[in-house]
Amino acid sequence: MAYSFSGGIHPEYHKQLTAGKPIETLKAPAKVVLPMSMHIGAPCQPLVAVGDKVDLGQKIADSPAAVSAPVHATISGTVTSIAPMPHPTGAKVLSIVIENDFEDRLSPAIHPVDWEGMTTDEICAVIREAGIVGHGGAAFPTHIKIKSAIGKVDTMIINAAECEPYITSDHRLLLERPEEMMGGVAILLKACGLKTCTLAVEKNKDNAFAGIRKLMEGRNDITLLPMNVKYPQGAEKQLIFTVTGREVPSGGLPADAGCIVFNADTVGAVYRAFHQGMPMIRRIVTVSGSAIGNPKNLEARIGTPLADLVEACGGFKEEPKKMLMGGPMMGNPQYTLDAPVIKGTNAFLGFSGSEDKTVEHPTCIRCGKCVSVCPMHLTPVYLNMYATAGRLDEAAELGMLDCIECGCCSYECPGRLYLVQTFRAAKQRIQEERRKKQAEEKARKEAETAKKAKEEGNAK
Amino acid sequence: MSDLKQVIATSSPHIKTEDDTRAIMLDVIIALLPAFAISIFTFGARAASIVAVSVITAVLCEWLYRRLMKKPQTVGDLSAVVTGMLLAYNVPVTIPLWVPMIGSAFAIIVVKQLYGGIGKNFMNPALAARAFLFSWPVLMTTWVMPRTALPLFATPVDVVSAATPLATLKGGALPDGVSLLQCLLGQTGGCLGETSALCLLAGGLYLVYRRVISVRIPLAYLGTVAVLCLLFPMGNDPFLWTGYQLLSGGLMLGAIFMATDYATSPVTAKGQILFGVGCGLITVFIRYFGSYAEGVSYSILIMNATVWLIDKYLRPRKFGYQKPKKEKKPAKAAEGGAA
Numbered sequence: 155m156a157y158s159f160s161g162g163i164h165p166e167y168h169k170q171l172t173a174g175k176p177i178e179t180l181k182a183p184a185k186v187v188l189p190m191s192m193h194i195g196a197p198c199q200p201l202v203a204v205g206d207k208v209d210l211g212q213k214i215a216d217s218p219a220a221v222s223a224p225v226h227a228t229i230s231g232t233v234t235s236i237a238p239m240p241h242p243t244g245a246k247v248l249s250i251v252i253e254n255d256f257e258d259r260l261s262p263a264i265h266p267v268d269w270e271g272m273t274t275d276e277i278c279a280v281i282r283e284a285g286i287v288g289h290g291g292a293a294f295p296t297h298i299k300i301k302s303a304i305g306k307v308d309t310m311i312i313n314a315a316e317c318e319p320y321i322t323s324d325h326r327l328l329l330e331r332p333e334e335m336m337g338g339v340a341i342l343l344k345a346c347g348l349k350t351c352t353l354a355v356e357k358n359k360d361n362a363f364a365g366i367r368k369l370m371e372g373r374n375d376i377t378l379l380p381m382n383v384k385y386p387q388g389a390e391k392q393l394i395f396t397v398t399g400r401e402v403p404s405g406g407l408p409a410d411a412g413c414i415v416f417n418a419d420t421v422g423a424v425y426r427a428f429h430q431g432m433p434m435i436r437r438i439v440t441v442s443g444s445a446i447g448n449p450k451n452l453e454a455r456i457g458t459p460l461a462d463l464v465e466a467c468g469g470f471k472e473e474p475k476k477m478l479m480g481g482p483m484m485g486n487p488q489y490t491l492d493a494p495v496i497k498g499t500n501a502f503l504g505f506s507g508s509e510d511k512t513v514e515h516p517t518c519i520r521c522g523k524c525v526s527v528c529p530m531h532l533t534p535v536y537l538n539m540y541a542t543a544g545r546l547d548e549a550a551e552l553g554m555l556d557c558i559e560c561g562c563c564s565y566e567c568p569g570r571l572y573l574v575q576t577f578r579a580a581k582q583r584i585q586e587e588r589r590k591k592q593a594e595e596k597a598r599k600e601a602e603t604a605k606k607a608k609e610e611g612n613a614k
Numbered sequence: 615m616s617d618l619k620q621v622i623a624t625s626s627p628h629i630k631t632e633d634d635t636r637a638i639m640l641d642v643i644i645a646l647l648p649a650f651a652i653s654i655f656t657f658g659a660r661a662a663s664i665v666a667v668s669v670i671t672a673v674l675c676e677w678l679y680r681r682l683m684k685k686p687q688t689v690g691d692l693s694a695v696v697t698g699m700l701l702a703y704n705v706p707v708t709i710p711l712w713v714p715m716i717g718s719a720f721a722i723i724v725v726k727q728l729y730g731g732i733g734k735n736f737m738n739p740a741l742a743a744r745a746f747l748f749s750w751p752v753l754m755t756t757w758v759m760p761r762t763a764l765p766l767f768a769t770p771v772d773v774v775s776a777a778t779p780l781a782t783l784k785g786g787a788l789p790d791g792v793s794l795l796q797c798l799l800g801q802t803g804g805c806l807g808e809t810s811a812l813c814l815l816a817g818g819l820y821l822v823y824r825r826v827i828s829v830r831i832p833l834a835y836l837g838t839v840a841v842l843c844l845l846f847p848m849g850n851d852p853f854l855w856t857g858y859q860l861l862s863g864g865l866m867l868g869a870i871f872m873a874t875d876y877a878t879s880p881v882t883a884k885g886q887i888l889f890g891v892g893c894g895l896i897t898v899f900i901r902y903f904g905s906y907a908e909g910v911s912y913s914i915l916i917m918n919a920t921v922w923l924i925d926k927y928l929r930p931r932k933f934g935y936q937k938p939k940k941e942k943k944p945a946k947a948a949e950g951g952a953a
Contacts, residue, residue, distance in 0.1 A: 391933065401933055401935075403934050404934040405934075476621060476624075478628055483627045487623035487624060505628065510624060510628045512624070515686040517635070519635050519691075519693075520733045520881065521881075522876065522881030525881045525930070526828070533929055533930070536881075536925070552929075553932045556934060565629065567630070568631075568638050569635055575624075
C-alpha cells in the first residue's frame, strides 16, 4: 500500500515552534465559559441555575435528542450567568459561566468504570455520559459514531496524522502519554466488536514511535502505520484511502467503506472516562503563530477564555492581524479573546503578518495547479467558473458537494482566488435548493393524495 | 493586551504558497534565458535588439490597454514579458524591427486582451501573432547562417536566405553538413530562439523542477513525434531521421514553452497527455504532407481550439466514484467482525 493519497500539498509546517515543547498544564482560569453547543447535533439544555454550586466533572447540561453530548463543569465553583456568549464559530451561543472557587472539588459521580465485561451499548452509554466528541475538529458525538458503525465496519483507524501546519497537540500526546491512547484502543475495539486497529501517524512524529512500539509489545491489536507527510493526510477520506486503499463513496460515511476513524486524543478521552471516570473537561491546545510571544502546548480546561491561553504564552509579541481556532488550512477565524476553548479546539493561532497573501484583484491564469492538488480529484478551476457564473447545476455535476474544503486549491492558487470561500457558498446554495425542491415535491405529492382521497370520497 | 482592532476574519485557508502569478512568469523568463544567450552568441547582438523591441512593445500595449479600458493594471504579472520574448523567439533574426512590434501588439491586444486578459485567451498569443505575421512570408522565412554580420537596428539588405535543417528534412533527406550536435547547440539557421535544443531543454528542466509545468505535454508531444518519425523515416536511417526531426525547427520551443501555456492547454492530466499527442500528430502531419516546412505553431494553435472540449470530457475520476466491484471481501469481513 502506498503510504499516501494522490493530490495534496506540502505547506510550510512551522511545527518546530512547539514540537519540542512539553505539554504544560494551564492553571484553572478564574471563570470558564461553557457553550451549550460544542458538538454536532442538538444543543444542550442547562441542568443548573444561576447561583448553583457545581463540582468538577458534574454534568451541568444535557439534551434528550438522539445526537448530542452532555456538558460538564470543568472547574468547581458557582454558576454566575447563563446567557449567550461569544463562541469560536463567531456566533453567540447560550453558555454557562462558572466562577472558580479554586477548590477543584471532585463531583461524587466520578469513579472509574470497569469496561471488561461491558456490552457495546453499555460502553457507549459511558462514553455518552462523559460528553466525548471527536477531537479532530468536527466534534461528532463518539457514541453515535460507534453505534452507527456496528456491523458495517471491519477496520478501525486511529487518526494521529495531524497534517495541519503549526499544530503539535497530538504529537505531544503520542510522545508524552501514549499509554492513554493505547489503553483507549482496547475499549473502543471491544465496543466496535473488532480485533485490530491501525494507528496512522505522519512520519514527522517519528520520535514518538519508540514509546508507542514499547507499549505495543505483547499486544497484537494495534499496528503502527507511518505515513508520508502531506496535507490533508488526516482528512478522513484520504486517511482511509492511505490505510486501506478504499474510497469512501461520494456522499457516504467512513462506515460505507467499512471503516471507523477516531482521533488519537478522542481515544485518550475514552481511556480517561473509564480509568479515571473523568468526563471531557480538558484539551491539549497548541498556541502558536507569528504573533504569539512564546508558543506552547497547553493543557487547558474546556471553557478557558482564549485570553488566558495567550497570556500563558507571553501575550502577543506583535499586534495580531488574524487569530484562528484550529489549523491555518481549515481553522475558524476569531475576533475576540472572550471566546472559550471548546471540545473541538486543538489549536489557537495568532498571525501578525500577511500569511494569507490576499491581493486586490484575484485572477485565474488557468494554470491547473488546483486540479493537480485536489485530494478529491475535482476540477476547482471549472467549479469556480460555474459557481461564480451562478450555474449551480453544472457545478453540482462537477462534484461541488464532494469538496471537503481542505483548502489545497486556494493555498496553491498563484492568482490568489478565493476558491474555498466560493465553494462553501455554492455548496450551501446547492443544498438549499435541493431541500427546497424536495419540500415542493413533498407538498405536491401530499396535495395529490389529498385530492385523490377527496375524489374517492366523492365517488362513494 | 492588544485591543485587537486590527484583527481580520476571512475564509480559510489562512496561508498561501509563495509562488504567485508573477513568480511563475519570472520562472518562465529565467527558463528562456539560456536560449536567449545562445541566440546572441549565434546570431549576434541583433537578436537582443529584436527581443527588446518585442518585449517593450508587448508590455507597453498591455499597460496602455488596461489603462485606457480602466481595468486593473496587470503589467506587474510579467506575462506580457513572456509573450514578447516568445514572439521574438519565433521570428528570424533578419526581420525588420517593425514586424515584431506589430506582432507583439497583435498578440497582446487582439489575442489576449480582447478576450479578457491573462488566463482568458483561447489561443497562445505569441503563436497566433506569428501566424498573423506570415502575412509577410518572405520576411518571416529569411534565414541566415550562424555568425552572419547583421546591423543592430537597421533592416539587413541583400541577405541570402540560407536553408534550415528543417527545409532539407522537408525534402525527405537528412541535412547535409549540419550535425546533430550543431542542432543541439543551435549552430544552424532558424528562428532566433528555437535553434538550440539543449538550451531549451535546460529551461524546460528548470520549469519542471520549479513545478511551473508538468512533463506531460512536452513528453507526450515529443514522444508522439519520435514514434511517428521512427516508424516512417522516409527511407532514411530511422534514428538519425528522428534525431534531426526532434532537434530541428521549433519543436523544442513549441513543446516546452508554447504547448504548455496555461491558458491554452488542458488542466487535467489525461487532457494534457491527449493534447500533447494531438500536437505531435498534427506537427508530423504538416511536416510530412503540408506545404509549410514547419508544423509546430499551427499544430499547437489547432489543439488550442480543442482545449475546452478536452477538459470537458477528460476529467479525472472523482474520489469516491469508484465502480463498486472489487470491495466484496471487506463486507464479508465486517459481518464476521460484528458477530
